[in-house]
Amino acid sequence: MQEKIIDDQILEKMTLENVFKIFNDNVFPMLNEEEKDYCNQLQEFCLELNPKIDKSKDVYVLFPELGKHGYMQRINLWNDFKPYGMKKEILLGTHLSMLDSQLELGRLASGILCGNPTFHYYSHGGTGDTIQKVQDELMSGQKIGCIGITEPNRGSDAVNMTTIASKDGDALIYNGEKVYTTNGPKADYFCTYGVHSAEDPRGTMVQAMIKKEFGVRTERLKINSVPRVHIAHTFFNDVKIPREYILADNGQGYVRLFEGLVPERLGIMGSGIGICWAGLIYGIIYTNLRKQFGKPVVRYQGVGYGLADLLTKSTAATSLALQAATIYDDKILFADKPSKEAEKWVAGISSQGKYYTAKLTHEICYEVQQHMGGIGVTDNSPVDELTDVSKIEEVIGGSRNIQLLLIQNQIQRYLRLI
Ligand SMILES: Cc1cc2nc3c(=O)[nH]c(=O)nc-3n(C[C@H](O)[C@H](O)[C@H](O)COP(=O)(O)OP(=O)(O)OC[C@H]3O[C@@H](n4cnc5c(N)ncnc54)[C@H](O)[C@@H]3O)c2cc1C
Numbered sequence: 001m002q003e004k005i006i007d008d009q010i011l012e013k014m015t016l017e018n019v020f021k022i023f024n025d026n027v028f029p030m031l032n033e034e035e036k037d038y039c040n041q042l043q044e045f046c047l048e049l050n051p052k053i054d055k056s057k058d059v060y061v062l063f064p065e066l067g068k069h070g071y072m073q074r075i076n077l078w079n080d081f082k083p084y085g086m087k088k089e090i091l092l093g094t095h096l097s098m099l100d101s102q103l104e105l106g107r108l109a110s111g112i113l114c115g116n117p118t119f120h121y122y123s124h125g126g127t128g129d130t131i132q133k134v135q136d137e138l139m140s141g142q143k144i145g146c147i148g149i150t151e152p153n154r155g156s157d158a159v160n161m162t163t164i165a166s167k168d169g170d171a172l173i174y175n176g177e178k179v180y181t182t183n184g185p186k187a188d189y190f191c192t193y194g195v196h197s198a199e200d201p202r203g204t205m206v207q208a209m210i211k212k213e214f215g216v217r218t219e220r221l222k223i224n225s226v227p228r229v230h231i232a233h234t235f236f237n238d239v240k241i242p243r244e245y246i247l248a249d250n251g252q253g254y255v256r257l258f259e260g261l262v263p264e265r266l267g268i269m270g271s272g273i274g275i276c277w278a279g280l281i282y283g284i285i286y287t288n289l290r291k292q293f294g295k296p297v298v299r300y301q302g303v304g305y306g307l308a309d310l311l312t313k314s315t316a317a318t319s320l321a322l323q324a325a326t327i328y329d330d331k332i333l334f335a336d337k338p339s340k341e342a343e344k345w346v347a348g349i350s351s352q353g354k355y356y357t358a359k360l361t362h363e364i365c366y367e368v369q370q371h372m373g374g375i376g377v378t379d380n381s382p383v384d385e386l387t388d389v390s391k392i393e394e395v396i397g398g399s400r401n402i403q404l405l406l407i408q409n410q411i412q413r414y415l416r417l418i
Helices: 015-031 033-052 058-069 086-099 101-114 116-121 132-137 252-289 301-333 340-377 384-395 399-415
Strands: 145-149 166-169 172-182 191-197 204-211 217-221 231-239 246-250
Touching: 015 033, 015 086, 015 145, 015 191, 015 340, 033 058, 033 086, 033 101, 033 116, 033 301, 086 145, 086 252, 086 301, 086 340, 101 116, 101 132, 101 145, 101 172, 101 252, 101 384, 116 132, 116 204, 116 246, 116 252, 132 191, 172 191, 172 204, 172 217, 191 252, 204 231, 204 252, 204 340, 246 252, 252 301, 252 340, 252 384, 301 340, 340 399
Parallel strands: 145 191
Antiparallel strands: 166 172, 172 231, 191 204, 204 246, 217 231
């Protein structure tokens, strides 16, 4: 805190511990005993880590701490860290966002966006221990990963990518550029998509785990809202990738791209929910304690009803995310035979939920700042940092209109049902 003006008696209540108490009051009734135990452990971990976080340092110094507890991701089973699954991942993202929303962004890019493809590689019959080693390094937080999909001229139209992966014996040579590579400037591994032919991206897409040492060059982009996360413009100039680092070739890269999007969007919902609750709860604590004209400002309708509206939306987004994750776990991830019906539903709901939650993070944080008055925009409360991170939630993982486009496609198909 550069200069403290917030009242001491209010400041001492604006703690992460109190955020968790109010979060639990709202969310625990929706969870079973195993899930509550898991959250309690997460909260203990967060409360221990919180005082050690130096906000003048990049988030990456904290990755090994997450890794030690199996918190780089929790969708997949790694090193016996249980429980796991999509619901546990959502709850992980939610808690880490409440702890440190920038750390959560970096964690999601490394653990999920780069890490998930290493699990998919083996579930699709991949062999050898090269990718296992990459997975262990990423999951332990010892190494940093990122994903390269977006290109300077291929954003929303990601499938029509122009990064060329040419064959060189059983190796690949990458040439192209990616942008907005979260963690890129610090990354050891770049899970990057390319195509053999730009004319046939679907039929020729490739997914490879590219080591920095293979010759990847990055330049950091300046993105004010997440100063502790490094985001890159990434260059592949005749970068040679040995066979054992190729995760999916000859069009299979396209299958993996889409396989990755659903968990990615559900995961972003988890991060978003954490931002919603943290922003809202700090606002609730402050406005209950801040007095003007002789009474707490929350008692003025203009403030109290506004917060009531935001609480309702936050609960709605949370129950949607938890329900989507439950269906994903029960009917897809842990099912003997994944349900086609559930797969279709979850793909649609991941877009709806990502769209709704991402937008809500910004609404909640911005509105809470207005309800708090001046303190909300200073560094005396954590809400301004949450607002900053909320600005990028709608862009990452496919922008607002792309989610709406997917939802609209679904609406158009309904004529077939009638
Ligand atoms: C902080 C940050 C981190 C990111 N991290 C990563 C990462 O780690 N890896 C990665 O690969 N990418 C990453 N991205 C990229 C992100 O996924 C893209 O920014 C996003 O997909 C949008 O692409 P674009 O920015 O090129 O916008 P454009 O595609 O140029 O879109 C511009 C505008 O047009 C709209 N639009 C585009 N097409 C349509 C359409 N068909 N219908 C209606 N509206 C449309 C968009 O909604 C948007 O409003 C990140 C972005 C940011 C900002």
